[in-house]
Amino acid sequence: MSTESGWVPPSTSLYTDHYELTMLQAALRSGAAHRRSVFEAFARRLPDGRRYGVVAGTGRVLEGIQNFTFPAAQLDFLARTNVVDSPTIDWLADFKFSGDIYGYAEGEAYFPYSPILIVEASFAEACVLETFILSALNHDSAIASAASRMTSAAGARPCIEMGSRRTQEESAVAAARAAVIAGFTSTSNLEAGFRYGIKTVGTAAHSFTLLHDSERAAFEAQLASLGKGTTLLVDTYDVENAVRTAVELAGPELGGVRLDSGDLVTQAQWVRKLLDDLGNHNTHITVTSDLDEFAIAALASAPVDSYGVGTELVTGSGAPTASMVYKLVSREDDNGNPVPVAKAAKNKVSVGGRKYALRRLNERGTATAEIIGIGHRPKDDGNDRPLIEQFMKNGELLPGWTGAEGVERAAERHHKSMAELPGTIRRLQRGEAVIPTEFEEFEEES
Amino acid sequence: MSTESGWVPPSTSLYTDHYELTMLQAALRSGAAHRRSVFEAFARRLPDGRRYGVVAGTGRVLEGIQNFTFPAAQLDFLARTNVVDSPTIDWLADFKFSGDIYGYAEGEAYFPYSPILIVEASFAEACVLETFILSALNHDSAIASAASRMTSAAGARPCIEMGSRRTQEESAVAAARAAVIAGFTSTSNLEAGFRYGIKTVGTAAHSFTLLHDSERAAFEAQLASLGKGTTLLVDTYDVENAVRTAVELAGPELGGVRLDSGDLVTQAQWVRKLLDDLGNHNTHITVTSDLDEFAIAALASAPVDSYGVGTELVTGSGAPTASMVYKLVSREDDNGNPVPVAKAAKNKVSVGGRKYALRRLNERGTATAEIIGIGHRPKDDGNDRPLIEQFMKNGELLPGWTGAEGVERAAERHHKSMAELPGTIRRLQRGEAVIPTEFEEFEEES
Known part of the structure; x- marks a missing residue:
């Protein structure tokens, strides 16, 4: 069927x-x-x-x-x-x-x-039916229960589910579905998009930058193919240089930058200031890197536009089963x-x-x-x-x-x-x- | 294919x-x-x-x-x-x-x-291939890493994987497979048996006892259908009465009894003594109920014959991803x-x-x-x-x-x-x- x-x-x-x-x-x-x-x-x-x-x-x-x-x-x-x-x-x-x-x-x-x-x-x-019913409810409810705390902590800022690689491949689809039920706006998981019509999104990985002869060449390639509205990953080498290069190449229409390591609160603050100083007031900042509901709450006062949540979402943030x-x-x-x-x-x-x-x-x-x-x-x-x-x-x-x-x-x-x-x-x-x-x-x- | x-x-x-x-x-x-x-x-x-x-x-x-x-x-x-x-x-x-x-x-x-x-x-x-490779390795290695500590703690006693209901249904199949790789002898998961030829086993649930008009009627039904070598669940009402009824109905050939609640160490000791007093020296004791590697180690000196491990196995015993x-x-x-x-x-x-x-x-x-x-x-x-x-x-x-x-x-x-x-x-x-x-x-x- x-x-x-x-x-x-x-x-x-x-x-x-x-x-x-x-x-x-x-x-x-x-x-x-x-x-x-x-x-x-x-x-x-x-x-x-x-x-x-x-x-x-x-x-x-x-x-x-x-x-x-x-x-x-x-x-x-x-x-x-x-x-x-x-x-x-x-x-x-x-x-x-x-x-x-x-x-x-x-x-x-x-x-x-x-x-x-x-x-x-x-x-x-x-x-x-017992085993199957419990498998589905215990897993999915654990994820939704954790996800709900994350979207609650995030307030009006969107949470994006990106934990597929941290859980079994079918659990990943179920986790994306459960996250969206509990207020996540989108997922990186394509199978979840295919099955349930959930919006899928993505940025780029460090491998894409490393594949090219320079960060500049990688950004050029991404912008040429995906347009200026894309989100560039700026922490492969030096964040400040990367942000400057990104703005130089894409101009004020650059969609977003992603920070995936380091002290996200401090970094988001100076990256926002740098983007604003360069005239990129509409360029969004997405943060990722081991976020959970506590980290999201800690970022509430930082100038962050969206949260990409992985490991802690798909493992139920300490409670992987319900x-x-x-x-x-x-x-x-x-x-x-x-x-x-x-x-x-x-x-x-x-x-x-x-x-x-x-x-x-x-x-x-x-x-x-x-x-x-x-x-x-x-x-x-x-x-x-x-x-x-x-x-x-x-x-x-x-x-x-x-x-x-x-x-x-x-x-x-x-x-x-x-x-x-x-x-x-x-x-x-x-x-x-x-x-x-x-x-x-x-x-x-x- | x-x-x-x-x-x-x-x-x-x-x-x-x-x-x-x-x-x-x-x-x-x-x-x-x-x-x-x-x-x-x-x-x-x-x-x-x-x-x-x-x-x-x-x-x-x-x-x-x-x-x-x-x-x-x-x-x-x-x-x-x-x-x-x-x-x-x-x-x-x-x-x-x-x-x-x-x-x-x-x-x-x-x-x-x-x-x-x-x-x-x-x-x-x-x-x-990245996401799929990481999904499979991160999940399965987390489970195998936990399972290995459990089989190490169990020594020569067999560990049986029975956590399917505590994790997503496809993760359950992968978890059963990973557990067997790390020394578990069998699983309750039929799909894992179907796909990978892993030995499947089972006892009975409390619902089976409650379905019948009495515990005695339930035991009679199970013995009549599955033979005296079956394992009877003895903690639905009163463990001592249940063990006595089980031995009365099945005689010395009773395969096993399962304990799924209470203080397993103490209980295993007096149930073993009771079985021996009744002449059932070859009737095995299987314990279940939230076992992890620490509980298994604590049961080392108790007269237990096998361990059924569920939740803590399929959630990686505190480390659900690798x-x-x-x-x-x-x-x-x-x-x-x-x-x-x-x-x-x-x-x-x-x-x-x-x-x-x-x-x-x-x-x-x-x-x-x-x-x-x-x-x-x-x-x-x-x-x-x-x-x-x-x-x-x-x-x-x-x-x-x-x-x-x-x-x-x-x-x-x-x-x-x-x-x-x-x-x-x-x-x-x-x-x-x-x-x-x-x-x-x-x-x-x-």
Whole structure:
């Protein structure tokens, strides 16, 4: 299946832990596989020291479920290596997800125990999706949660995602997508542009300067081919000389210069002064070089026009995974009645029952609590905003959540969600969640 | 192109930063694109506090270069979004890498400035590969470097990779592969089994127990379907009851029990005693739950049979990326003579010139230094081991470095390389590289 963009997505069915399929086999044999079940993806805690998280990956989950089927080569592998028995192979050969999926819109803020994704299906169908769902949500939400702090610290200045080389090549695409959801304006990653219509940008590397016989020759080559609006990298040899050469060659229309090393605050200040003295008031300064949210905040008073963020973005700025789990919270008994279930093991508490969620807002529209109803919709006090959306119905994708449209909507959702949270989300120091999570218990709906 | 395993690998050409293609455009126009160049991938430092690194990702780089071509949909995207001009599109349409690639064998230990991958080609051909090469090496080497410390701490006990859900789904496959290179015995990741013939294993999740009407019913279902050799998860409710039920149902042939929460050291001790008291001397204990190399070391004296490692493995145990860079170190001048080049910018020093490398060994075969020759092979003092292998010649892949065979060879290389390093590699506390890197400067070969 090829998408609108021309991208041919892979089969996602073996992005799966071995035990999902052996549990399926055992449950098919015991008959319990067909029990209608509710699984829930949530995080017991926010990334270390963070005040909020940002949901991302949902669109990729929904896209991936379209390709969660078992082609012949994959079935051959499972049979050949005796991962599962032949009744299970037969079941997988016919697999197409037919359940319902609900959850938080992508781009939404989340807190401990927010029911981020809810899968209602037979145990068999919901179980096999576990690994893939968690991979996408845990990675993408970790990146979006870090990215959101960076765009918050950057204020009106654009952040550009350029971390592809610091993470696995497919993670790079997902990271670019998650960054844009959390307010980044563009990416260097071409595959992300291809798949999701995200704007791609670039400057030049030191190798381009070194390739030519002189920095001047390299700048001439870049300007001749890419025009005066291009951004020249000015720190290969001596920054002052490079800036002077750049202005001499391009004149006042020079688009920008990039600084990629040294003390960026001091350097940005004198480079700005030099550019202004040379008459280049409209030439922008882009800074790169190991930026994170703290470095961006430290550059707030420096005359910088945009931030290129790499390593710290794609590694989640110290929190590379979002610690979400996917738990069975309810399943039918033999009479078809839903039974809330939860594990009792120490230090890993879960809360059984189908969840509903509202964000409680005060009269000024500021969030004050995450209200989670167990087995029932929580009572809306008037200003509350319901958080659960439906994404799939009987296995059919509902419109608007995937592809380029999904990314755009998620970026809008992030923007609105941030505006609604208390101003303390902008504090970068370690702290607690900015709003508490409160449970409202009711009887399970029947 | 489908591989031996049945896997259909994706086109890798857009796993590329925007600027690689705009530099290509400018260099095609200036004529410098055709200058024969040498690029080198290396790390200026080891992951924070580490004593050695482990090279991984090379096999995936070589596999990916086979699919580094620009199909029509990708070219349409580049043209439609004006990433590059039409002469560049034409050049990309015909692209197939035709250069030579050398470097450290996958699985080999590396140190600061080790020339891990060397690409000799025109600037154009070597430049467009940069992002993809770094993505694969930086991710996979970070994982292998962490994994190696874990298998070192585990000694003779097997480590099982089970982190798929904590990282992006394709990173999960690459992480499983890197873990096995660094000594893990198996993975939960089915796609890694499918693509690379890696052994896959699994137990069961808490959801499987909760699905059934009782823990006993769940254990019965698992044993009936998967046999007595299966591993039962015993911490959903009460561990002691679960172990007793498991032994009652399966008898002395019960394969194993898994502990996934609580104080694993204490728990492993009394569960071992309980199993022995019940006559189950051959029932293994597998522990999971947020293990890293330090937790594994702390469990050394506990009666544990295998370690399941997840989050900390796939996130590189605090160092999720290997900080490798890919730098132009030499290129032709107008007369076709090689010119060593290096950037002079502050705090990012590179060393120009084609590199060669030996591991210096003492008379007992223990490594004492990493010797890097600049522009020339360093002088071998008799016991030294050459480190540079050739992987591609004129764009053709040399045999043995990719697929399942590549993974097996890399795991052997890792094993031998570890045996040769000083015993201090086993110290988990933060420290310096266990051997120094020494440069030998010569004139560039002509």
